Amino acid sequence: MTTSSETSRLALIDKVIDQMKELKSDSILEDCPIGIISMENWEWPQGVGLFSLYLYYKETGRRDILDYLRQWFDNQIAQGLPDKNINTMCPMLTLTYLYEELQDERYLKLCREWGHYAMNEQPRTKEGGFQHTVSGHLNEGQLWDDTLYMTVLFVARMGRLLQDDSYVQESVRQFLVHLKYLTDPATGLFYHGWTFVEKHHYAKALWGRGNAWYTAGLVDYLDMADIPEAVRVFLLSSLERQAHKLAELQAESGMWHTLIDDPSSYVETSATAGFAYGILKAVRKGYLDPAFKPVAVKALNAVLAQIDENGVVNGVSYGTAVGSTLQSYKDVPLCPMAYGQSMALLALVESLKHELAE
Template sequence: MNRDALMGTLDRVVRGFCRLKNLDEVGTSDGFSIHFEEWEWEIGVGLYGFWRFADFQQDTALQQSILTWYETQIGKGLPEMQINTTAPMIALALVAKHHQRQDLLAVVNDWADALLRDLPKTEEGGFQHVVKEQANTGQLWDDTLFMTCLFLGVAGIALKRQDLIDEAGYQFLLHTRYLSDPASGLWYHGWTFVDKHHYAGAFWARGNAWITVAIPEFIELMGEHLDTSVRRFLSQVVARQVRTLCELQADNGMWHTVLDDPLSPQESSATAGIAYGMLRGVRMGILDDSVSASALRAFDAVMARVDDGGLVLEASRGTMLGWDIQYYCDIAIAPVPYAQALTMLLLLEMDQGNWLEATR
């Protein structure tokens, strides 16, 4: 693949994202207007990838498309604050800072304050993974670090509030303590303080991908505002995880839904996220150069799963905590905005890191 083909694929994937209207509906539009109607985590991850693309392109029309979506949603009234509804706030904080929109920065500030004040906490002050379906009392989930703590960090930068960055850093540390397996470095999907266990004990692939993405992203976004010891600790956490991920990669470059179960389905959103996090971590200097070979094999595998309309195939839908491994194997496959976003980020990194040179 040359750069022209790479950028053409990126364009198709972005257009594929814009075709998604809801979780079960793919439209026919081939433009760059956002049609997704629900303010939830799925679109939140998608918007983050879309904003990164618009910023990379320095395209004011794309940036305006995102701004228009947010203005429409805010005008309708935002949903109740919880973990998953915080995900769209990540890109909003970036958009508000970029445009220096004081009205939007006020929305960001109010949401951040509500998270700290009103979100139920677990023992030791963890962010309880509250979602619209249930309160998940006493539960920590690995998804939280991307969906909520990236927002706190980005909001801290936009609002010049070190307290938000510090709280995000603490949540990364606490979640690592209870969700990262000390033997392998892989992450469990969830932990309950109520019954003291990891449910199915599953090393769920997309959950691990959230970590492989979120740690380098958090470190890079926070820059000098992140405590040096926290940066050092998190760098070691993701490095240990990635070493094991490389060992578990399938021969075709994909990762399985349950990472250490080769009979579980292979899954593209996890593969895209893991590959992106690896390449970004190598470029940042927090991961060893040797892991780039696994990431580039994964890139090829994901590219083989992008259809002519730009939709990323073989991605699984949203996944609650499972009580057994079979639950993770049975999750439905569908076009989803987060698969589009993680693939956008991977394609952007391939260009920005000059990784195409490594494939020649």
């Protein structure tokens, strides 16, 4: 039987989805060479939004969600797709699933084309890491924690879609290389970036949303790819260590700061939602001890408090490049974003699978 709390969350989910679809670019903030607010564009924020919508479709079977995804991709294909890079790869993750649903050969052809690029043409750092190329910037020699979510999940999915283990092994390699250079050994959290050119972690920022890409991404990655058990244990041990530190640094409100270890930085909703989702799912799957569930529930409630009556998720930081100073992270403006809506959606949908106190 559906409880009143579940009914309320279902209604809120619809509002969050509607607002994700309706977000429009803000001329004050949208001064970068790409469009990262409106769902009408093809970039990483839209890719994160599409994936959350697909997971909600699989949970509910709602045909209107599937129809929206089909129409979105068909419109983009008709307009012509952008150049390939780490961030523009993100929507391709959802397209692998959409192909399985609809068996549209156009989708498979695109998946093959972009997968081949990732495997064979994507610029690399030393040790074969995916260089974090973005629209307008090659970022030579740079590893960013964002890459795991934006491209590596897609690569893993291509392994399953094509029944080609080389894609899976490449995804494993990318996780290991990124964790090798981005893990802070003192805390178990992840630095935003590493440069092989200058050999440093920039401002040594333990950035909230960047960490959330790991927390939220790993629990789905393990559903996507059959990886060696030793690697699986290693990745989960990294998640557990991260979760312990997150529990320690969670604000009284349930949120996390945009610089996780810096209480003078503002609290940020998309990271908090990503942590809530990842920890809740990890507990449900047995990846984390149930003792972590109250941490995730507290975070979920904090995210709910950031959603207004229309379904707009507030307190979300704008797109954030690797910064040379910690202050640069504190100065990133707050603005409703597709990934804020989608990460809240992920947390809300996952919460429906858990018994929560009324």
